[in-house]
Amino acid sequence: MSALEERFSAALHNTARAWRLLIDRRLKGLGMSQAAWMTVTFVAKAKTPLSQSELAQKVGVEGATMVAMLDRLAAAGLIERVPSETDRRVKRVTLTPAGTELYAQVRVEANAVRRQLLAGIDPNALLAAAELLEQLQQAMDDAAP
Template sequence: MNYDERFSKALHMTARQWRAALDRRLRDLGMSEAAWMTIAAAAKSTPAPSQSELAQMLAVEPASMVAMIDRLTRLGFVERVPSPSDRRVKHVAVTAAGQAVYERIHQEATVFRAETLSRIDPQKLTIATEVIEQLQLIIADA
């Protein structure tokens, strides 16, 4: 396997393993990775994102996002709020119950990140971060 294939595979697998490890830590919440990622993305966004913006952030199809928002609304974790400027647009706001779930997600993610990244040389971590951020910019322009 050449270097660029190795890099691509490592990047992809690391992202998947990172989410899976965090998902294991959050298993007792009783929700899927897609559900807690949706809550986290909505909670971190100010102002509340539209459904389509949330789908873009999480790189999922709009129809999948609508179904996820429907489920989270039924569970009381998010609510749809009409846009003040466009009646066709609905924003996804996190409820108090959703905020409580997000705080747990944030806490576990912070601990996991600290535990994991503390095992990597800070200089190497800085370089890896810069490379990944540059790659994101290149991909965004592609």
């Protein structure tokens, strides 16, 4: 691995981790852990309700971990599990009205962090970085088994 590739991968990892931790600290007042707000965000942004296994994959956790997270979110009244119309073994996850309200609060906080951190970044540099990361994501998706 070249020094530049190593520098890039370290910067990517460290920046992503620091970004998540900063948002996590900002969302603590809402009683949300990183995994909880990521789960709520994926559910809110999905065009159609996701299954528990699809959510686990998106959040990057094992199925059992996602089930426990969804149990906590359901107990808090933030999500509902709805039986799939095509496969009765599958449960689809949707937000309750309280979950939708919480997601709106999460978005306000996350948007404030994003504006704060990106305020001094040149828009052209931001566009180039976004395109690079999207290409990298596509390469990873293509390489996945």
